[in-house]
Amino acid sequence: MSLNIFMQQLVNAASLGSLYALLAIGYTMVYGILRLINFAHGDIFMLSTYIAFYAMTSFLLPWYISFAIAIILTILFGILLERGAYRPLRNSPRISIMISAIAASFLIENLAIVIFGGRPKAFPSVPAFSKIISISGVSTSSISVIIPIVTFIVLILLGYIVNQTKMGMAMRAVSKDYEAARLMGINVNTVISFTFGIGSGLAAIGGVMWGLKYPQLIPLMGLMPGLKCFIAAVVGGIGDIKGAVIGGFILGFGEIMIVAVSAFLPYDLSGYRDAFAFVLLIAILLLKPSGIMGKSSVEKV
Amino acid sequence: MKRKISLFLVILLMTSAFLFGCGTSEPESEETGGEEEVIKIGVFEPFTGANAAGGALEKEGIELAHELYPEVLGKQVEVVYVDNKSDKVEAANAARNLVDKEQVAVVLGSWGSSFSMAAGPIYQEAQVPAIGTSCTNPLVTLGNEYYFRVCFIDSFQGVVMANYAYNEAGAEKIAIIQEISNDYSVALSQIFQNEFIELTGDENAIVSVSNYNTGDQDFTAQLTSIKELGADAIFAPGNFTESALLMKQAKELGIDIPFLGADTWETPEVIDIGGDAVEGAVFSTFFDSAVPLTDETTVFLDAYKAKYGEDKEPAAVTALAYDAYILALDAIERAGSTEGPAIRDALAATENFPGAAGIVTLDENGDAVKSAIIKTIENGEFTYKSTVEPF
Numbered sequence: 001m002s003l004n005i006f007m008q009q010l011v012n013a014a015s016l017g018s019l020y021a022l023l024a025i026g027y028t029m030v031y032g033i034l035r036l037i038n039f040a041h042g043d044i045f046m047l048s049t050y051i052a053f054y055a056m057t058s059f060l061l062p063w064y065i066s067f068a069i070a071i072i073l074t075i076l077f078g079i080l081l082e083r084g085a086y087r088p089l090r091n092s093p094r095i096s097i098m099i100s101a102i103a104a105s106f107l108i109e110n111l112a113i114v115i116f117g118g119r120p121k122a123f124p125s126v127p128a129f130s131k132i133i134s135i136s137g138v139s140t141s142s143i144s145v146i147i148p149i150v151t152f153i154v155l156i157l158l159g160y161i162v163n164q165t166k167m168g169m170a171m172r173a174v175s176k177d178y179e180a181a182r183l184m185g186i187n188v189n190t191v192i193s194f195t196f197g198i199g200s201g202l203a204a205i206g207g208v209m210w211g212l213k214y215p216q217l218i219p220l221m222g223l224m225p226g227l228k229c230f231i232a233a234v235v236g237g238i239g240d241i242k243g244a245v246i247g248g249f250i251l252g253f254g255e256i257m258i259v260a261v262s263a264f265l266p267y268d269l270s271g272y273r274d275a276f277a278f279v280l281l282i283a284i285l286l287l288k289p290s291g292i293m294g295k296s297s298v299e300k301v
Numbered sequence: 302m303k304r305k306i307s308l309f310l311v312i313l314l315m316t317s318a319f320l321f322g323c324g325t326s327e328p329e330s331e332e333t334g335g336e337e338e339v340i341k342i343g344v345f346e347p348f349t350g351a352n353a354a355g356g357a358l359e360k361e362g363i364e365l366a367h368e369l370y371p372e373v374l375g376k377q378v379e380v381v382y383v384d385n386k387s388d389k390v391e392a393a394n395a396a397r398n399l400v401d402k403e404q405v406a407v408v409l410g411s412w413g414s415s416f417s418m419a420a421g422p423i424y425q426e427a428q429v430p431a432i433g434t435s436c437t438n439p440l441v442t443l444g445n446e447y448y449f450r451v452c453f454i455d456s457f458q459g460v461v462m463a464n465y466a467y468n469e470a471g472a473e474k475i476a477i478i479q480e481i482s483n484d485y486s487v488a489l490s491q492i493f494q495n496e497f498i499e500l501t502g503d504e505n506a507i508v509s510v511s512n513y514n515t516g517d518q519d520f521t522a523q524l525t526s527i528k529e530l531g532a533d534a535i536f537a538p539g540n541f542t543e544s545a546l547l548m549k550q551a552k553e554l555g556i557d558i559p560f561l562g563a564d565t566w567e568t569p570e571v572i573d574i575g576g577d578a579v580e581g582a583v584f585s586t587f588f589d590s591a592v593p594l595t596d597e598t599t600v601f602l603d604a605y606k607a608k609y610g611e612d613k614e615p616a617a618v619t620a621l622a623y624d625a626y627i628l629a630l631d632a633i634e635r636a637g638s639t640e641g642p643a644i645r646d647a648l649a650a651t652e653n654f655p656g657a658a659g660i661v662t663l664d665e666n667g668d669a670v671k672s673a674i675i676k677t678i679e680n681g682e683f684t685y686k687s688t689v690e691p692f
Contacts (some may be wrong), residue, residue, distance in 0.1 A: 005525055008554065012521035118349030119357055120542045122573035132553055139555030214518035215549070216542050216574050218351065224516060259522035263509060270523055271481035271512030 004137040009260045015144040015213065017252025018151035022206035023229035024236065024244035025158070026199030032175040032239035033195045035094065039101040040081060042226015043108035044200050048074040048207035049123065049217055050116055056124045063126045071204040078200025079193045087189070112219035123215035130212075143212045154205060155245060158198070162241065167194055175239065224274070231281045237291025246292055251277055339379040340639055342629055343405035345395055345420060345431075346412055350387025351516055351540055354568045355412030355618060359434050362615070362622030363409060365604055373630045374637070381405055387515075389419040396420035400427040406639040407432065407629040412618060413540075414438030414485040421445045428641035430632070430648055432625040435564060435587070435618045438484050442667040447641070449648050449667035451624045451656060452587055453691070455485070458563055459492030461585050461673045461689045466493075466534055466561055467500040469687075470583070474508050475561075476532035478523055478547065480539035481512035489538040489563055508532050513547075515540060520547045524554050538563045545575035552578040559583065567616050572681050583677045587617040588658035589685045592674070597627070601657035614683070617658065617674070624656035 023045060030038045048070045055066035085104040089097040129143040162168040170191045173181040182188050210225070211217065232251045236243025254276050262269035284291060344363055346356035360382065367380050381403045385392035392411070399405050400423055408424060408431040411417050417436040424431045425447045433441055433450030437458055442448045466472045475497055480486035494507050508530040511523040524547070527535065537547055537560055548560050562584040571579055588594070590602055601623055605615045631654060633639060636647035654661040661669045675686040 002529060005529060008525045008528070009522060012519075012525060016519055016521075113349050118353035120351075120354065120570050120574065122570065122576075125576060132555070134555055137555075139553065141553040144553070210518075214546055216518065216546055216570075218353075218542070220350065220516075221518075255519075256522040259511065260526055263511070263526035268510060268512060271514065273517070273522075274514050 005260075007138045008140075009256055011138060011140050011144060013253040013256035014249075015140075015147040015252075016256060017249035018148045019206050019210055019213075019248075020225070020229050020232050020251050021245040021248030022151055022154065022202050022209075023225060024232040024248040025241055026203045027230050027233040028236070028238055028241060028244040029171075029195050029199045031233070032241075033171065033192055034086070034090075034097075036086065036097055037101065037230065038086075038196075038199070039098075039226075040085075040104040040108055041199065041203060042222030042224075042229070043105050043112070044074060044078055044081070044222070045203040045207045045210070045225065046112065046217075046219065046222030047077060047108065048200075048204035049211040049221070050112065050121075051204075052208050052211060053121060053123055053217055063124075063128075067208045070208055071201055074204035074207070075197045075201045078196045078203075081200075082193060082196040087192075109219055109223070116217075116219055118219065121217040123211035123217055125215060126212060141213070143209065147209050147213065150205065150209065154202065158202075158241065161198070167191070171195060228274075228277045231277045235280055235284045235291055237294025240291070240293040243291055243293030251280070254280065339377045340373055340633065341379050341381055341403055341405040342626070343399035343403060343408040343429075344380055344382045345385055345392075345399060345408050345410035345416070346382070346434075347387040347416065348382070348384040351542055352387040352413050354541060354570045355435070355565065356384075358568060358616045358618050359410065359412050359622035361605075361609070362434075362619035362624075363626050365601070365608060365619075366623045366626035368608075369600070369604055370627060370630055373633050374639075378630070385411060385413075385416045385420070387413065387416075389415050392416035392419040393423060396423040400424065400429050405429065406633065406641070407644060409622065409625045409629060410434055411436055413483075414441055414488075415483055417441045417448070418484055421448050424448065428645070430641060430645045432629055432648070434622045434625045436485070437564065438488050439666075439668075440484065440488070446649075446667070447645055449651075449663055451628060451658070451661050451669050452564075452621050453671045453673060454668050455489045455563075456492055457691060458585050458673060459489050460496045460692070461675070462489075462536065462561055462563060463493045463496035463500060464689075465583065465585070465675055466497060466536065470534055470559060470561070472533035473501060473503070474506060474530075474532045476508050476527045476530060476535045477510045478520070478527070478535060478537040478539075479510065479512055480515055480543060482515045483539060485565070486539045490536065493536055493538075513539075513543065515543070517543060518546055520550050521554060524551050524556060528554065528556055532558060534559045534561055536561045539565065541565050541568045541571045542574065545571045545573075545579060548575050548582060549578040564617065567618065567676065567683055569616075572678065572683075579678050580681075581677065581679075583675065583686065585673045585675050585689075587671065587674065588620045589617070589674045589676065590614055591685045592688065594659040595655040595657070597624075597655045597657045620656075620658035624658050624661065628654055628656065628661060 026041050051073050052066050052070035055061045055069050085100050089100055131142040133142055170186045174191045232247035233244045236247030255273050258276050259270040348356045383395040385395040412435050414436040425445050431448050435452050437455045439454045439456050477490050479490040498506050560582040564586045566584040567586050632644050632647040636643040651663045659671050670691050673689045676683050677686050
């Protein structure tokens with residue numbers, strides 16, 4: 001592999017890994033607070049790209065307003081979803097709320113097929129993001145460079161919110177001990193809504209950038225990325241934000257590198273790219289079930 | 302906790318038993334409602350999922366044909382549409398639905414060979430003849446005496462594209478990117494490879510074969526690997542959405558060698574999604590309105606323009622779907638009955654049937670022997686390039 005090709009693959013992997021990381025954080029935050037795997041997270045991601053698409057094509061809004069609208073509406077939708085599908089079940093057995101999450105996912109997907117139609121739509125291209133940048137043989141579109149930068153900024157902001165603000169402290173408290181936090185006067189409902197809002201907001205930022213990089217919208221587009229980012233969250237240690245970012249990048253790099261390396265192997269592995277995520281999941285569950293950053297906790301039965 | 306899970310499973314089992322119970326009783330009540338008044342033709346297409354655009358284009362053709370020819374044997378024709386959801390498992394379910402519940406006389410479809418192959422055995426077992434619209438994989442009809450098709454097959458199409466690559470595009474080295482989970486793409490790429498190696502006489506004429514999966518959106522890794530292999534062109538048969546993204550990403554990575562593909566690329570989505578990046582892509586297809594083939598072509602074109610507007614050009618698969626419908630009617634007419642085996646025999650005997658997309662003569666496997674059209678994308682439009690006669 002020449003240095004050029006290697007650098008090119010690194011750029012490819014960094015932008016894919018960033019997108020996975022953004023989505024994985026949403027899974028991990030919700031799990032950290034509620035011990036719930038939000039199966040509808042991938043579909044929230046899908047909705048955000050459709051909202052941005054319609055804002056740009058039907059309402060002819062400029063891209064920055066469209067993206068802002070997409071992020072705000074997606075945050076609201078995430079909060080509504082929690083209100084409608086998860087809050088009523090908060091004191092039920094965990095299996096009920098998980099089934100509710102799966103149902104919400106199917107509902108959103110099928111509604112999207114009915115409302116948006118089954119045919120793929122082309123995400124409008126924004127000239128500022130589709131410029132082709134070429135530096136000494138490494139060529140990529142500007143969005144691929146912007147994605148890791150935006151992800152980095154968002155992560156710093158998120159770190160600030162979680163570690164420095166009062167709301168962040170409340171979030172950490174709720175994730176440590178839900179009942180005790182409530183006894184200490186923390187409004188748990190607000191904290192949970194806030195968490196869903198942030199998770200959905202990150203999914204929307206990821207979704208809009210996904211649309212710019214892979215300009216093809218279908219109602220089931222959230223399915224595979226959702227599944228993979230859930231795996232990324234588990235690999236990193238579900239409940240841990242740093243872990244989700246690490247998991248997302250491992251997944252992105254792994255996927256790109258399995259294809260890159262297979263060009264030099266006698267047997268072609270590029271078709272097994274999707275399998276990488278699942279093999280990784282099995283491996284991590286066997287070797288370190290709590291994930292890379294996860295602390296092993298003793299479950300009291 | 303364990304008790305709760307087992308309780309949940311028990312409830313699940315009970316409800317599903319109840320649901321299935323309902324399912325089996327349904328057809329009986331259906332049979333009593335005199336179904337002799339109409340003749341049902343089933344349409345088996347992907348209306349949702351990754352291949353939805355293909356299904357939509359073929360539906361246009363079938364709707365048009367149904368409007369022009371609504372009757373056969375003095376009875377009304379009812380067209381029953383089922384969605385195979387661009388999924389092989391769902392395809393089998395959809396086929397069962399047509400055969401068991403709807404009890405159609407003939408099935409038309411599908412766009413996408415994988416779905417036809419998943420459904421083929423079901424039609425064969427139920428003795429319901431099926432007419433493929435644009436499923437080009439040789440295995441669709443091979444060994445299945447109830448599956449026919451109005452399009453050519455990939456053993457022809459792959460050879461056409463290999464010849465184009467060598468003779469017209471002047472390519473010596475080719476890189477292949479195939480959709481590994483798609484029977485159509487894999488077979489086509491194999492046929493192309495064999496023919497291209499034979500043409501060049503060079504064992505290493507195919508510099509690389511890389512894979513992707515249906516629904517993938519990121520192809521940067523595969524494309525980057527190809528970048529320095531010195532290929533003159535990339536042959537990338539596959540679904541239109543993936544192919545459009547593939548060409549777009551190739552351009553972003555600075556790869557500017559031509560892309561070659563096949564019939565699936567002729568959907569508006571390729572141009573919408575691909576934009577500038579798909580300019581100059583060359584592919585083979587079935588039909589072009591610029592070269593009318595039969596009297597039926599004129600009938601089809603006039604009706605199409607009247608329905609969808611003067612400046613809209615029909616896609617090749619729309620014409621094929623139209624042909625599948627009129628061929629089905631013709632076969633029912635010739636058979637004089639709606640019995641599966643009778644229609645099958647009539648279909649097998651099809652010779653010189655004038656369709657919109659050319660004369661249909663079915664060979665011993667039930668495949669149409671037809672010429673191929675080579676098209677390119679120029680200024681955001683599919684443009685006719687040349688015609689290749691069957692060998």
